[in-house]
Amino acid sequence: GAGVSQSPSNKVTEKGKDVELRCDPISGHTALYWYRQSLGQGLEFLIYFQGNSAPDKSGLPSDRFSAERTGGSVSTLTIQRTQQEDSAVYLCASSSRREGSEQYFGPGTRLTVT
Amino acid sequence: AQSVTQLGSHVSVSEGALVLLRCNYSSSVPPYLFWYVQYPNQGLQLLLKYTSAATLVKGINGFEAEFKKSETSFHLTKPSAHMSDAAEYFCAVSAVDDKIIFGKGTRLHILP
Numbered sequence: 001g002a003g004v005s006q007s008p009s010n011k012v013t014e015k016g017k018d019v020e021l022r023c024d025p026i027s028g029h030t031a032l033y034w035y036r037q038s039l040g041q042g043l044e045f046l047i048y049f050q051g052n053s054a055p056d057k058s059g060l061p062s063d064r065f066s067a068e069r070t071g072g073s074v075s076t077l078t079i080q081r082t083q084q085e086d087s088a089v090y091l092c093a094s095s096s097r098r099e100g101s102e103q104y105f106g107p108g109t110r111l112t113v114t
Numbered sequence: 115a116q117s118v119t120q121l122g123s124h125v126s127v128s129e130g131a132l133v134l135l136r137c138n139y140s141s142s143v144p145p146y147l148f149w150y151v152q153y154p155n156q157g158l159q160l161l162l163k164y165t166s167a168a169t170l171v172k173g174i175n176g177f178e179a180e181f182k183k184s185e186t187s188f189h190l191t192k193p194s195a196h197m198s199d200a201a202e203y204f205c206a207v208s209a210v211d212d213k214i215i216f217g218k219g220t221r222l223h224i225l226p
Contacts, residue, residue, distance in 0.1 A: 042218040091158070103206075
């Protein structure tokens with residue numbers, strides 16, 4: 001079946017604008033993660049959805065960042081009033097609820113804030 | 115809660131030499147452990163994972179890792195490095211019903 005998909009693949013926006021990034025997880029995967037990867041940096045955890053549980057938002061860097069997951073499937077990460085330091089690759093991953101299940105990553109969205 | 119530490123943000127080895135990337139974890143319950151690889155300008159893909167079966171886990175591209183509970187380690191090794199192994203490697207840990215936690219990554223450089 002299809003893997004994790006993300007759109008757009010690239011996004012250039014002006015400072016101060018809002019952006020929405022989309023993630024389509026693998027069908028049936030209950031867990032969904034968002035990460036940020038800046039140039040030369042590791043993975044920065046942003047938010048974690050698991051089934052119908054309240055999301056773990058502990059990684060969101062500011063209140064400009066928010067995410068939702070509709071119907072337990074597609075997720076949207078929204079960044080309001082973008083800043084230049086928000087420029088990064090935003091990665092989405094999903095996994096099943098089976099014990100020890102690995103994550104499957106999407107190709108990422110490269111965000112550039114000018 | 116779980117955590118993972120990768121020693122060395124950059125590791126350089128000569129082509130044909132042993133690759134050793136270190137990972138230590140902390141977990142209050144039996145962990146699941148993973149190694150992921152990210153080749154330049156590509157996404158992350160799973161190299162191998164430990165899920166409480168055999169302690170020596172074999173993965174793709176000749177890599178393997180050994181779970182050592184006494185040392186809380188899950189180091190990644192490969193007997194002979196190839197130029198194509200140049201990439202960033204991430205160790206990760208999770209437990210039942212908890213999110214996966216990633217280390218900060220180790221960039222592997224292969225010297226000709």
